[in-house]
Amino acid sequence: MRNIRPLPILKSASLLCFSSLFLFACAKTPAPPASPAEVTAVEWTKHGGGDAEQRFSPLTQISPNNIGDLGLAWAFDLGVSRGIEATPLVVDGVIYVTATWNKVFALDAKTGALLWQYDPKVDRSKAADLCCDAVNRGVAFAEGKIITGTIDGRLLALDAKTGKKLWDTITVDQSQPYTITGAPRIVRDKVFIGNGGAEYGVRGYVSAYDLNKGALLWRFYTVPGNPADGFEGPAMANAADTWKGEWWKYGGGGTVWDSMAYDPELDLLYIGVGNGSPWNQSIRSPGGGDNLYLSSIVALRPDTGEYVWHYQTTPGETWDYTATQHMILAELDIDGKSRKVIMQAPKNGFFYVIDRATGELLSANNYVPVNWATHVDSETGRPVEIPEARWGGKAPYMQLPGPFGGHNWHPMSFNPDSGLVYIPAMETPYVYADDKDFVFNAKGWNTGADSAMGSLPTEIAQFKAVKAAVKGRLLAWDPVKQKAAWQVEHNSPWNGGILSTAGGVVFQGNADAKLVAYRADNGERLWDFFAQTGIVAPPISYELDGEQYIAVASGWGGTFALVYGGLFPAASDAGVGRLMVFKLGGKAALPALPSEVVKRPVPPESTADAETIAMGKTLYDANCVVCHGDHVISSGLVPDLRWSPLLVADEAMQSVIIDGALSTRGMPSFKGRLNKKDVQALRSYIIFAAHEGVEAKLDIGK
Structure with a gap:
């Protein structure tokens, strides 16, 4: 191992004057390639471009010399506009893409003509578990x-040619708040899928299913269950030794909600494991412990689910520091020796280079400012924590990264030509503090953190100071030297995934509603296209009839956009979600944006006392903020409650919040969580926010 000299560490004292910002935060068969780095030039048949998940295209037709001629070839309206995060696939001249609520579309990859679509009829009340x-x-x-x-x-x-359903398998206990947001992966005749729901008190796992029949073949749990029930195998028995108390009553967390990769030479499947449930380790595992396999990369045998090795990025995680972020397989020349590595930039702010055969740490360095650890020890592989950062039972602590991480789900890309990893990085501070009134809710949001500390400040100077501390950037990272090669600053932290190409171009969409192309070697901005709504999804590239295409799905959304999109507006509105496809000489144009002005209704007058309004704010922050926005300021992706006609009477709000009148439209019932008195307090706070809220005095967007 090498000695690692970390980047400058952010001192917490410089941030203590701020209030907290964030609450959370051409193969046609599945035969494995000859090596993990191999990518099919003509098509994009796998989620990350190949098993190695490099998101690199070897196509060279589009280059810095001619990118000025890149234009829209065609666009397809997905019919929805909320949180489009899908990576399209291209197989046999057909492009497959998904939209909100798991709708699947098959389109002609050259013309955009619709071939078929499939709606799985998802129960939209499941939005309560997201x-x-x-x-x-x-x-x-x-x-x-x-x-x-x-x-x-x-x-x-589904049948790829017709969209006909072939089989349908339930992978979770649907009485529990499990969800699936990640893309499946396939190795040989097995399909792998994980799930989400750690904040809601579930136990994480990844499962393998038969490709042809949909039958369950094996399941690997990522955290141990109740020891009295026995353990599923040696890996769980060993993990149990790293937990304290009665963690199983809280689920434990550790959901495998996104990243995977596969090495056909070693025949290893790598999975990224998420955060603990609840976040607060002093509740989840009183007395500490590493809490395996939270926040870990775990290597498994794909045929059996047998555990091979793990590397834990954040032992005893207590900050929502998932290791579910994108993982990339590559070969790097380290100290004069070629090493087969797996690379990850997880939420905790450190970039890891790990031997993918053994799990040995080769190097680590922070790619964004951090103030929870000074560095990662090169001998032990463990972070050297700053004691004040372990907040459970201690004073509140302002921290970078916060729960959104230094890097979230948005995929990064590795270009073997430049040797650089391109990361959609961000800086998002957060104050961690104990929830003194925490009571576990088997159907609700469980963090063990004081949600009031996550609300934006209402004093304008503090708000502007916090806003200045929130940053997003495209970061070109040298994984051998463990330092930045170049970076480009963005106007918002919430930006799209990355594609790099052998033509020397890096593509990324952003919160300013643009798809942008940069030079791969120095970050020079070469070209951009206004998409009318923000882009968070990653682009891909493919070739048809000798022409190179770039495809990306647009559709502003995701957790940052919902919670803080109204308070931190970029140039993105809740416009039409589309699949957009570009080529050299493309002449198509998007339809003009509507120009009508929406007239806001006048909210009723408030007659509630200060105590009721304060109670309503507490209930709102605990139940509503993740969709309807901090300080009741909506991003526009869901209705702005300040102007809701339901505010006319308590009974009208009760019909929705408790009785579930809008559950089929994605607004779940909170029956069992909230009562009529709670709804009255919520209504009072929302009315107060409409009349006396922070939007005007904070001068939002300026």
Whole structure:
């Protein structure tokens, strides 16, 4: 191992004057390639471009020399506009893409003509179990089948030519708040899928299903269950030694909600494991412990689910520091020796280079400012924590990264030509503090953190100071030197995934509603296209009839956009979600944006006392903020409650919040969580926010 000299560490004292910002935060068969780095130039048949998940295209037709001629070839309206995060696939001249609520579309990849579409009829009341918007990240393809997961926990196979459903398997206990937002992966005749729901008190796992029949083949749990019930194998027995108390009563967390990769030479499947449930380790595992396999990369045998090795990025995680972020396989020359590595930039702010055969740490360095650890020890592989950062039972602590992480789900890209990893990085501070009134809710949001500390300040100077501390950037990272090669600053932290190409171009969409192309070697901005709504999804590239195409799905959304999109507006509105496809010489144009002005109704007058309004704010922050926005200021992706006609009477709000009158439209019932008195307090706070709220005095957007 090498000695690592970390980047400057952010001192917490410089941030203590701020209030907290964030609450959370051309193969046609599945035969494995000859090496993990191999990518099919003509098509994009796998989620990350190949098993190695490099998101690199070897196509060279589009280059810095001619990119000025890049234009829209065609666009397809997905019919929805909320949180489009999908990676399209291209197989046999057909492009497959998913939209909100798991709708699947098959389009002619050259013309955009619709071939078929499939709606899995997801129960939209499941929105109550989603931490981070009604999103999904795409499909998998093998042997003429399209495989997709659904928000309500199903795994489906569709005929790739017709869209006909072939099988439909339930992968979770649907009485529990499990969800699926990640894309499936396929190795040989097995489909792998994880799930989400850690904040809601579930126990994480990844499962393998038969590609042809949909039957469960094996399941690997990522955290141990109740020891009295016995353990599923040695890996769980060993993990149990790293937990304290009665963690199983809280579920434990550790959901495998996104990233995977596969090495055909070593025949290893790598999974990224998420955060603990609840976040606060002093509640989840009083007395500490590493809490395996939270926040870990775990290597498994794909045929059996047998555990091989793990590397834990954040032992005893207590900050929502998932290791579910994108993982990339590559070969790097380190100290004069070629090493087969797996690379990850998880939420905790450190970039890891790990031997993918053994799990040995080769190097680590922070790619964004951090103030929870000074560095990662090169001998032990463990972070050296700053004691004040372990907040459970201690004073509140302002921290970077916050729960959104230094890097979230948005995929990064590795270009073997430049040797650089391109990361959609961000800086998002957060104050961690104990929830003194925490009571576990088996159907609700469980963090063990004081949600009031996550609300934006209302004093204008503090707000502007916090806003200045929130940053997003495209970061070109040298994984051998463990330092930045170049970076480009963005106007918002919430930006799209990355594609790099052998033509020397890096593509990324952003919160300013643009798809942008940069030079891969120095970050020079070469070209952009206004998409009319923000882009969070990653682009892909493919070739048809000798022409190179770039494709990306647009549709502003995700957890940051929902919670803070109204308070931190970029140039993105809740416009039409589309699949947009570009080529050299493309002459198509998007339809003009509507120009009508929406007239806001006048909210009723408030007659509530200060105590009721304060109670309503507490209830709102605990139950509503993740969709309807901090300080009741909506991003526009869901209705702005300040102007809701339901405010006319308590009974009108009760019909929705308790009786579920709008559950089929994605607004779940909170029956059992909230009562009539709670609804009255919520209504009082929302009316107060409409009349006396912070929007005007904070001078939002300026």
